[in-house]
Amino acid sequence: MGIQAIIVALVLVLMLVALMREALRPGLVLFSAVVALLCAGIITPEDAIKGFSNKGMITVALLYLVSEGVRKSGILERIVYRVLPKENVSVTRAGLRFYPIVSVISAFFNNTPVVVIFAPMIKNWARKVHLPPTKFLIPLSYATVIGGICTLIGTTTNLVLHGMLLQEYKYEAENVAEGAEEGILMRFGIDGMHMFELSRVGIVIAIVGLIYLIFFSRYLLPNNRRSEEESEEMSLAPGMVRHEVMLGNRFPGLGKTLREFDFYRRYGAHVRAISRGGNILEGDYTNVRMTHDDTLIVDAPEDFKKNWSESKVFWMINRVGDYEPPMGSRKRFFALALLLMMIIGATVGELPIVTDHFHFIKLDMFFFACLTTIIMAWTHMFSVKKYTKYLSWDVLITIACAFAISAAMTKSGFADLVGGYIISLTDSVQGSRWAIYIILAALFVITNLFTELITNNAAAALAFPLALSVAENLGVNPMPFVVCVCFAASSAFSTPIGYQTNLIVQGVGGYRFTDFVKVGLPMNLIVFILSVFLIPLVYGL
Numbered sequence: 001m002g003i004q005a006i007i008v009a010l011v012l013v014l015m016l017v018a019l020m021r022e023a024l025r026p027g028l029v030l031f032s033a034v035v036a037l038l039c040a041g042i043i044t045p046e047d048a049i050k051g052f053s054n055k056g057m058i059t060v061a062l063l064y065l066v067s068e069g070v071r072k073s074g075i076l077e078r079i080v081y082r083v084l085p086k087e088n089v090s091v092t093r094a095g096l097r098f099y100p101i102v103s104v105i106s107a108f109f110n111n112t113p114v115v116v117i118f119a120p121m122i123k124n125w126a127r128k129v130h131l132p133p134t135k136f137l138i139p140l141s142y143a144t145v146i147g148g149i150c151t152l153i154g155t156t157t158n159l160v161l162h163g164m165l166l167q168e169y170k171y172e173a174e175n176v177a178e179g180a181e182e183g184i185l186m187r188f189g190i191d192g193m194h195m196f197e198l199s200r201v202g203i204v205i206a207i208v209g210l211i212y213l214i215f216f217s218r219y220l221l222p223n224n225r226r227s228e229e230e231s232e233e234m235s236l237a238p239g240m241v242r243h244e245v246m247l248g249n250r251f252p253g254l255g256k257t258l259r260e261f262d263f264y265r266r267y268g269a270h271v272r273a274i275s276r277g278g279n280i281l282e283g284d285y286t287n288v289r290m291t292h293d294d295t296l297i298v299d300a301p302e303d304f305k306k307n308w309s310e311s312k313v314f315w316m317i318n319r320v321g322d323y324e325p326p327m328g329s330r331k332r333f334f335a336l337a338l339l340l341m342m343i344i345g346a347t348v349g350e351l352p353i354v355t356d357h358f359h360f361i362k363l364d365m366f367f368f369a370c371l372t373t374i375i376m377a378w379t380h381m382f383s384v385k386k387y388t389k390y391l392s393w394d395v396l397i398t399i400a401c402a403f404a405i406s407a408a409m410t411k412s413g414f415a416d417l418v419g420g421y422i423i424s425l426t427d428s429v430q431g432s433r434w435a436i437y438i439i440l441a442a443l444f445v446i447t448n449l450f451t452e453l454i455t456n457n458a459a460a461a462l463a464f465p466l467a468l469s470v471a472e473n474l475g476v477n478p479m480p481f482v483v484c485v486c487f488a489a490s491s492a493f494s495t496p497i498g499y500q501t502n503l504i505v506q507g508v509g510g511y512r513f514t515d516f517v518k519v520g521l522p523m524n525l526i527v528f529i530l531s532v533f534l535i536p537l538v539y540g541l
Contacts (some may be wrong), residue, residue: 403461
């Protein structure tokens with residue numbers, strides 16, 4: 001192992017430790033790693049900032065604005081209200097009607113706002129029909145995840161890997177122009193992923209996953225937690241409305257106690273309790289330091305929702321009875337029409353007949369995301385004065401830095417070293433048809449462990465160069481390995497920290513860590529088995 005590979009390995013280990021200990025926000029942790037690699041001379045300044053201009057990263061930013069426009073239209077709530085059964089209700093029947101709809105929506109919509117919108121709706125609907133909300137909220141999160149893996153825009157992870165493919169293809173093309181040999185992506189003509197590239201395997205995974213969630217997960221899910229019952233029993237003063245607010249990464253009181261941070265002075269609401277890890281904290285909760293995993297139970301005047309519903313310092317979990325559609329019917333359907341235009345346009349724009357006639361412009365997802373965002377802005381589908389609030393800057397910085405870290409892994413030879421080790425696992429079955437399954441399984445497990453412990457986007461960034469290195473060493477099509485990384489990086493089911501939507505439903509439903517382990521491990525196993533065995537059949541090698 002060369003000195004550069006050793007430095008990269010050391011930086012990656014320190015980065016992983018910092019991410020797991022939450023020493024800083026993920027974006028700053030990855031940026032620190034980029035600076036360290038820059039100081040070591042492993043990457044150039046151009047490598048360090050290349051991710052900030054990547055089409056995949058910018059597309060993610062644009063889709064945050066598109067998601068906000070659709071969210072504010074209220075069209076998603078209307079769809080779900082019509083779907084939820086009102087009589088003869090059972091857990092299985094409700095799941096059969098609801099989870100497939102959620103998966104379809106999340107295939108074309110950012111997962112986090114879907115869960116933020118639907119979690120309180122499901123919780124209050126379940127109470128009205130006398131069913132435990134805890135039977136529905138973890139499956140809600142999982143349904144959005146397996147729906148998101150089916151399309152290019154279903155999750156930021158897919159767009160990150162798409163952007164990495166584009167960047168690597170461009171890099172190979174530049175090298176060929178200078179007289180170098182064709183790289184692995186140019187050899188197989190892979191310059192990114194199209195809208196439904198992942199659907200061929202993703203839809204099968206989604207169907208099997210939904211069957212598990214609808215018919216089997218109920219037996220592993222708990223009944224209502226004591227913490228939820230306690231929050232309902234708290235007395236409510238006249239003229240006040242009770243809300244649950246989940247603290248966001250921008251909340252200024254993180255790391256402070258309620259005695260140090262005057263929540264009432266800032267937001268006009270009284271904090272009645274703090275819920276952490278699914279349990280109401282007992283004793284003097286005002287001396288507890290708040291974290292971004294906490295949910296506050298607050299009593300507030302009626303204008304609290306109006307004043308703070310668009311805040312990004314916390315997510316408001318509103319009562320169904322408080323909901324009022326924010327837009328008229330024309331704008332609701334206009335938002336839906338714009339979303340369909342973006343999806344259909346990006347899909348059709350990749351067809352050969354279209355690319356031949358419009359060779360002067362690339363009608364891809366980036367183009368239609370730009371067009372949709374601008375139309376929404378000029379028609380005031382989202383607040384144009386506050387549009388920067390809707391961008392998750394930490395996620396965007398994480399993604400941009402991930403490109404530089406991936407480049408360092410490739411340049412230093414670290415990726416080839418690990419890729420060679422993965423291939424060496426098949427030495428005993430060399431030439432056997434089982435070799436490729438072992439390699440895919442190893443790649444899936446490595447990526448999935450990363451995504452359960454850190455963030456899905458960082459996990460994808462670490463695994464991408466490994467996927468390319470394995471394909472290069474074998475001399476085969478790299479797309480099956482990249483697809484494997486897509487599924488593994490999004491399959492964060494076994495812990496609440498692996499995916500933002502898991503944290504949201506943990507706060508709303510009062511789940512414990514062990515609840516995610518019990519229900520999530522079978523989901524991980526389903527995605528693992530189907531990915532490893534279907535990818536070679538569908539994509540070939």
